[in-house]
Amino acid sequence: MSEPLDPDMFAGCPPVTGPVRIGDKWTAKIIRCLESGPRRFTELQAPLRGITPKVLTASLRAMERDGLLTRTAYDEIPPRVEYALTDLGRSLIEPMNAGCAWSRAHLAELTEARASWQAG
Structure with a gap:
């Protein structure tokens, strides 16, 4: 039997939102769009098919608030308004690359697990 979990293991974390916004639907994609340099709002909309202007605005504001990008x-x-990654935002690129590599390496296993779960 394993050791019980420490009831205070998340004591230092904010109660509602974690410190990293990478888990939401759009943050990682926005970081990828800004990886090569500053972009305008309309430039970001093109590859982010399906995002509404309202949601893109909210995502950009949240990322600016968290220090991941600047708005000039x-x-x-x-x-004219441009958005650019800060050093903090740019520091997420390497972990994102690792996550993408892991996903590519295990995509077949993930797909198989999901298919068998749905069939079961």
Whole structure:
């Protein structure tokens, strides 16, 4: 029998949201879009098929709040806004690459497990 779990194992974590936003649906994809440099809102919309402007705005604001990206507004007509990864946001690229490599290596096993679970 294994040792019981420590009831305080998550004592240092925020009660509602974790410190890393990478688990939501769009953050990792937005990081990938910004990996090669700053992008405008409309540039981000193109590869992020299915995201509404409202959800993209909310995701970008949350990522800015968490220090993962910067928003730069240029005083031009028409107004121009660019989003860019911060060093903190860029530090997520390596772990994301590891996660993608793991997913590629185990995709067949995952697919098989899901299929057998649905059949059972």
